[in-house]
Amino acid sequence: MAVNLSAPRAADLFPVPGVRIGVAEAGVRKANRKDLSVVLIDEGASVAGVFTQNRFCAAPVQLCRDHLDRVAASGGIRAMVINTGNANAGTGEDGLVRARRTCVALAQKLDIAPEQVLPFSTGVIMEPLPVERIEAGLPAAIADAKPDHWLRAAEGIMTTDTIAKAFSRRVTIGGVQVTVTGISKGAGMIRPNMATMLGFMATDATVDAGVMKQLALELAEGSFNRATVDGDTSTNDSFVVIATNKAKHGAITSLDSENGKALKSAMLEVARLLAQAIVRDGEGATKFITVRVEGGKTAAECRLVAYAIAHSPLVKTAFFASDPNLGRILAAVGYAGIADLDQTRIELHLDDVHVATGGGRNPSYREEDGQRVMKQSEITVRVGLGRGKAEDTVWTCDFSHDYVSINADYRS
Amino acid sequence: MAVNLSAPRAADLFPVPGVRIGVAEAGVRKANRKDLSVVLIDEGASVAGVFTQNRFCAAPVQLCRDHLDRVAASGGIRAMVINTGNANAGTGEDGLVRARRTCVALAQKLDIAPEQVLPFSTGVIMEPLPVERIEAGLPAAIADAKPDHWLRAAEGIMTTDTIAKAFSRRVTIGGVQVTVTGISKGAGMIRPNMATMLGFMATDATVDAGVMKQLALELAEGSFNRATVDGDTSTNDSFVVIATNKAKHGAITSLDSENGKALKSAMLEVARLLAQAIVRDGEGATKFITVRVEGGKTAAECRLVAYAIAHSPLVKTAFFASDPNLGRILAAVGYAGIADLDQTRIELHLDDVHVATGGGRNPSYREEDGQRVMKQSEITVRVGLGRGKAEDTVWTCDFSHDYVSINADYRS
Structure with a gap:
């Protein structure tokens, strides 16, 4: 059961002019599952992505980076192909060959170059990608392609997710209404480092290709890179932003311009909802926890804590048990890695409850107040370091029996 | 159930001349538990300790550091007082006052200076130490003191441990037989960083005070600092080494001398057994796992992986489930933090089974071979980085339902 997260409704997800989505059952790992999605993008779009910092990155991640590097020469990204059930990671040179074959197969059917296709895979690591099944499923996926299929795609990229993740916003840019729609999947192996497991966002706003990479980075930094479930950075993390450039406002050439700020703000809202949805639906999660660290010398050290x-x-x-065993939080502050941390300056709040002051228990803290907050499904942990003015926030979930069950049974 | 670890027998634990141990039930947190131990040390011993690197270190750790700094002026360490049930951490200035009171109380009863006492606490964080109960329990603990009470002490320092941890060895130094005996406790919040939760070792060997600190550091580095249960570095980690200097061989003034090497080898064997025992009895552990990383540029980067x-x-x-979902190991190698890691050079063995080669699945690897090893209670994961000649080893355990149960219920 995801924490305060309900399934998106198709009616709430606005199509993005210039993007069509199709989903099929290819039987990648198991039968009767929507496990293959294609995203078809009209000519002229600006596309950028950020990818896992895991050095053991998957074959499709390597191809995505390569294709995006050559995007100008290739005529632009025109399609994405996404499979679940197999991550095509830890598969060596053979994995690259198979990932390329999926790009070639889709490109032939769309009459574009293979470099105009971005491939994505998610699922079990170190098993060969069943590329024949993906090739065989492509015609059905292409035939299914429609602008209003965002919900189907959100469902089509799920693995251990219990609920689809998709959000839309509309914003006015230069007097023109534009749409932002995004989807993501997560659940486990979630500690994005520059991107999440899989996240895709599209807008029909007109964005200069030169600022797309910066936009993608800033969106990831403010959303997916603040989410963690289990601290495991995936081999396949990919986050892609598409601007179809269909909206008839002046092209955004700077994120600091008025239009740039308006678009980024709307896109960041969707990106944050998608990232938080991954935490809310983290494997076994029963609580959504915001960890806010203030009073640091730098944002980086706040993030460390x-x-x-x-x-x-x-x-x-302890969060799973609703047990205000809050000394464990102080212990974690202490080993986070700030070498000259002065424990006598540490403050700890749990929502409105002032738990610790000056590094010790707050004399007026009462266990029943801590208990009250710990029982909530949404909790903010606020730590004051007393060293400066920087701050940062991370979202996470608790650790339950179900996390162990899900991950002990994942492949069976 | 600890993994391949049986309860020590009193007959196998050799007394160390110059050390007496007494245990009592002080009711620190719960009634009818051996929760207070004293270690009484004859005059003339050399003592050194290593303590947690957690910046939020407990009050007794702060006092231990202070007392050991002043050991020469104070006339030497003569006693230790150890309580379970309360860690006296996250307790601010009041915690220091209470820790000092236990030292003063024991010192008065033994007619020594408070600085000659080392205090240790383990248990719940951020609750006031019930110092009156400890004071009231001291006479019984002192009255109980005998040289052959090592097993009682090993039991007296247990918290969520399911089994006591104590080992002895004898070794001949300069023609004289000397004894090494040690005890430890662990179970949870175990990722020692310079020491473990609590570990005490004594020998009657004659060791120059000038090399004691180095001896303690090298022992910790080769044992407790290679063990991890859950990655949580405790606020109270303490490891103390006592040489009573009773044995009539020439004093050891260098660890590189023949006698120094012989003593260190025997002490390291005991320290490793104590550290491994903590992992074998890790909260919820069902498997003991040795992670050996080879072919690194430095030992530090091997340790990181x-x-x-x-x-x-x-x-x-995955280890808990005996599921050879071994791509998860490759993913962890990838995000460990080696920025220029070349995934195409990674090798992975599970005991004798060659799982991955050149960063991909070994063509001759068969799932049933991985399955066979995963079912064992002791498993060695061996990773080759293909970057150099350095190597390092860490011991850990699996992650089970019982870990969640134990830590969700710990205070109740």
């Missing part, structure tokens, strides 16, 4: 708290199995199991 | 594997919840749950 926030991740130490968010990854501590002891903190996460 | 070994800890990434040892801390990955996905890897640990």
Whole structure:
């Protein structure tokens, strides 16, 4: 059961002019599952992506990077192909060959170059991609392609997710209404480092190709890179942003312009909802926890502390148990890696409850107040470091029996 | 159930001349538990310790550091007082006052200076130490003190441990037989960083005070600093080494001398057994896993990779399930933090089974071979980085339902 997250409704997901989506059952790993999606993009779009920092990155990630590097020469990205059931990671040279074959197959059917296709895979690592099944499924996926199929795609990229993740916003840019729609999937192996497991966003806004990469980076940094479920950075993290350039406003050439800010703000809202949805639907999650660290010398050290708290199995199991065993949070602050941290300046709040002050228990703190907050399904942990003015935030979930069950049974 | 670890027998634990141990039930947190231990050390011993690198270190750790700094002026360490049930961490200035009171109380009863006492606490964080109960329990603990009470002490320092941890060895130094005996406790919040939760070792060997610190550091580095259960570095990690200097051989003034090497080898064997025992009895552990990383440029980068594997919840749950979902190990290698890692050079063995080669699945690898090894209670993961000649090893356990149960219920 995802935490305060309901299934998206097709009616709430606005089509993005210039993008069509089709989904099929290709039997990649199991039969009768929507496991193959194609995203077809009209000519003239600007596309950028950010990808996992895992050095063991999957074959499709390597191809995506390569194709995006050559995007200007190739005539632009025109399609994406996404399979679940197999991550095509840890598969060596053979994995690259198979990923290329899926691009070639889709390109032939669309009469474009293979370099105009971005491939994505998610699922089990170190098993050969059944490329024949993907090739065989492509015609059905292409035939299914429609502008209003965002919900189908959100469902088509799910693995251990229990709920599809998709959000839309509309915003006025230069007097013209534009749409932003995005989807994501997550659940486990989630500690995005520059991107998430899989996230796709599209807008019909007109964005200069020169600022697309920066836009994608800033969106990832403010959303997916603030989410963690289990601290495992995936081999396949990919986040792609598409601007179809269909809207008739002046092209956005700077994110600091008025139009740039308006678009980024709308896109960031969708990106944050998608990233938070991944945490809400984290494997076994029963609580959504915002870890906010303030008073640091730099945002980086605040993030270090926030991740130490968010990854501590002891903190996460205490949240699962609704047990205000809050010393575990202080312990995580202490081992986060700030060498000259002064423990006598640490403050800890749980929502409105002031738990610790000056590094020790707040004299007026009462266990029943901590207990009250711990029972909530949404909790904010606020740590003050007392060293400066920087701050940062990370979202995470608790650690439950179901996480162990899901991951002990994942392949069976 | 600890993994291949049986309870020590009193007859196998050799007394160390110059050390007496007494245990009592002080009711620190719960009644009818051996929760207070004293270690009484004859005059003239050399003592050194290593302590947690957690910046949020507990009050007793702060006092231990201070007392050991002043050991020469104070006349030497003569006693230790150890309580379970309360960690006296995250307790601010008041915690320091309470820790000092336990030292003063024991010192008065033994007619020594408070600075000659080392205090240790383990248990729940951020609750006030019930110092009156400890004071009230001291006479019984002192009255109980005997040289052959090592097993009682090993039991007296247990918290969520399911089994006591104690080992002895004898070794001949300069023609004289000397004894090494040690005890430890662990179970959860175990990722020692310079020491473990609590570990104490004593020998009657004669060791110059000038090399004691180095001896303690080298022992910790080769044992407790290679063990991890959940990656949480405790606020209270303490490891203390005592040489009572009773044995009539020439004093050891260098660890590189013949006698120094012989003593260190025997002490390291005991320290490793104690550290491995903590992992074997890790909360919820069903398997003991040795992670060996070879072919690194430095031992530090090998350790980085070994800890990434040892801390990955996905890897640990796969071991729990005996599921050879070994791509999760490759993913952890990839995100460990080696920026210029070349994935095409990675080798992976599971015991004798060659799982991955050149960064991809080994063509001759068969799932049933991986399955066979995964079912064992002791498994060695061996990763080759193909970058150099350095190597390092870390011991860990799997991640089970019981870990969640134990830590969700710990305070109740």
